[in-house]
Amino acid sequence: MLWDDTIAAISTPKGEGGIAIIRISGDKSFEILEKIFKRQNPNSDLGFSKLNYGFIKDGKKMIDEVMVARLKAPKTYTCEDIVEINCHGGVVVSQKILELVLKNGARHAEKGEFTKRAFMNGRIDLSQAEAVMDIIHGKTEKSVSLSLDQLRGDLRDKVNSFKKALLDITAHVNVVLDYPEEGIDDPLPKDLRDNLENVYEEANRLIESYDKGKKIKEGIKTVIVGKPNVGKSTLLNSLLREERAIVTHVAGTTRDVIEEVINIKGIPLVLVDTAGIRQTDDIVENIGVTKSKEFIEKADLVLLVLDASKELEKEDREVIEKIKENGKKAIVLLNKIDLAKKIDLKEFDLENVVEISAKDNIGIEDMEEKIYSYIISEKVEDSSEKLVITNIRHKTALEKTKEAIKNIFETIDAGLPMDLISVDLKEALDSLSEITGEISSEDILDHVFGNFCVGK
Template identity: 90%
Template sequence: MLFDTIAAISTPKGEGGIGIIRISGDKSFEILDKIFKPKNPNRDLGFYQFNYGFIHDGEKVIDESMVVRMKAPKTYTCEDVVEINCHGGQFVTQKVLELVLKNGARHAEQGEFTKRAFMNGRIDLSQAEAVMDLIQGKTEKSISLSLDQLRGDLRDKINSFKKALLDITAHVNVVLDYPEEGIDDPLPVELRDNLEAVYEEATRLIESYDKGKKIKEGIKTVIVGKPNVGKSTLLNSLLREERAIVTHVAGTTRDVIEEVINIKGIPLVLVDTAGIRQTDDIVENIGVEKSKEFIEKADLVLLVLDASRELEDEDREVINQINENHKKVIVLLNKIDLERKIDLDEYNFENIVEISAQKNVGIEDMEEKIYSFIVDEKVEDSSEKLIITNVRHKTALEKTKDAIRNIFETIDMGLPMDLISVDLKEALDSLSEITGEISSEDILDHVFGNFCVGK
């Protein structure tokens, strides 16, 4: 099955200018010869160049197209690859794919093209994951991190760790295998320094995960407040579109609405929630409970208060909910275009912005205040050489770090050197999990199962 010729549509479903069918495997050129007639029958199709002609099923023309042949190993999968560029209608691309399958290809599974690139040694597992991150990237910063990883920066760092550990392994093996040499020092100063350097760098990478996760997935920001204070109007102002229904009736928002905006290169996952209040309406009450759950999960809370009304028990309930969860909060005093009646003296809020969501006043000031939060979190500072964004990598590095800590304890306590050898193997195996040199089918299925079929 690994060496079957596979094919899939690599462009999104639906109508478009171009639809691309990708074929990979030993029979790629053979299949193309069966279904493609170049406009000039005497033309050599060559490699890595577009050829104009027609896709046909026997005597029936299916579509006019441009095709490219790519010769192994200089392809994405390191196999012979053909890409057929046809018209982008869903019916046309499906007919061409069916024709390819009828002539000897098998439909590709999710992520199988990238999986073959990994299996054939063109990329490691961390680079394969970067492909998916690149496809799903929401901002320039997240794409930049994905490109660093795709380029092999993480792989190179892991390989440098492994080299240092292998040098130590070699020394330990000499001590264990040749006791007659009389080597007493379990770990010379130079090797211990190298081990400490790996430990410290692994620690830094682990600590970079929270930042990387926020750059990749976004800062979860929940908009909360009692009903009818302008939360949905605020969401619409930030999105610059009418995304949420806005009425004067309290309790209009029953469910959560989630959208992503870009604040200076950092994705902000905005969640507009139902107004928090006591209610007998079953559906609205479910929305209120969801709002409370989102406060618990949020990185940042935007608390919307109506500046034209005095504080009420419903406002205080929302504030107490935020304080109980110890959340960072920006208070937005909305409706400042009306007469001000609110008094916040009973609370010691640090970040307050006055806005009118309906009149679009103060929105830029609010965005600046949100960006200040991002600065405080040091999310925008992605200048470090390497940042990890994948929890699988973080977990493997934590296992590596634990193994190194055990080595130090073994040396300091004067325990047998055999224990050092065991922990060194554990550290090396954990690092190899990141690059895929050691990987179970479950891990591979999980990684490539998140891909679309044509990738």
């Protein structure tokens, strides 16, 4: 074991609920439980990996009626002895039990410390630890599916296959360098070169999968833009199926950005309702207009809302030009088609035009199909066939691996000393080891586990 202390925390969300779970991990877990848990039948055997009924008591004072499980190391989440106390949900009772556990020999767990112990004790690697957090924060079934693949060890297995190929090459290079009398002239035989090229190509494919994986994990940033009073906030409410944004006939009601997430066939869309873009002397509204323009630049997809019941105005043209200027993919929504249509778009070469009435929910399904067509064109929806990475840390490590392999090829082709190949091979292997955590600085570990909740 790497730790000689025992940690505890509430592993369920704060607030009222059916149950709350207090988790204890470490050598003193069972000892602490014996001090505070009184089973209904004093002669019964608590056993392992089963629920036991009884009461948590502070001396003679009963705290709560509970179900308790004892889990024996090493076959536990942390590879340590674990106790899980299932008490009635609620802030007061769960906190009282946690305080009692701490008083009897445990210390409060740090953020992510249970999962960090699982990593440090060798049950999971660092990429799998990151997958745990991604599952917790998963916004859709597809994003959770990607995280489950990673938790299962798919990325670890791929990295290990890369490392095996590189280690085979390293062994060959070492023989050439250490035993020159053997007269091995070929710095890299064809089979080893083919293996190295395969690692390069596979690493590159994983790097290229990052943009798709990031969108599945974090969502497609979709900004709703247009001049004031064209129905942007009504559209947001229609998509969310709730009254999220304030809607009035007064232009400029939305002065700040409103961000929400919706699910389009398994892909999260991060919807941003922005302030109407127009010239204004209102200081607060002007800040909102500036933010709107900035969001257009950052967006993956723009929903441009135009008022179909009016002719194009200066503000409409400015928004269209801003979108074209930034080269953004846009879906044009002609809103208010429940009124007489007056808009004419002939002067602009606009694709993906959908007629809607956000107020009456007309054309909303057609708009969602257009958005999904964009998702298909970006190849975001197909994530089942091959491994996809979603973490910038993994992408950066793979890029360093790819660069090191590229240097190896250049060294061989230029006929340079093989010592240089050894340096680049070590760089590639170290970069791959960063993904799984075999080589990790304390700063990296603190960053990864610092994003966890306390009880995980």
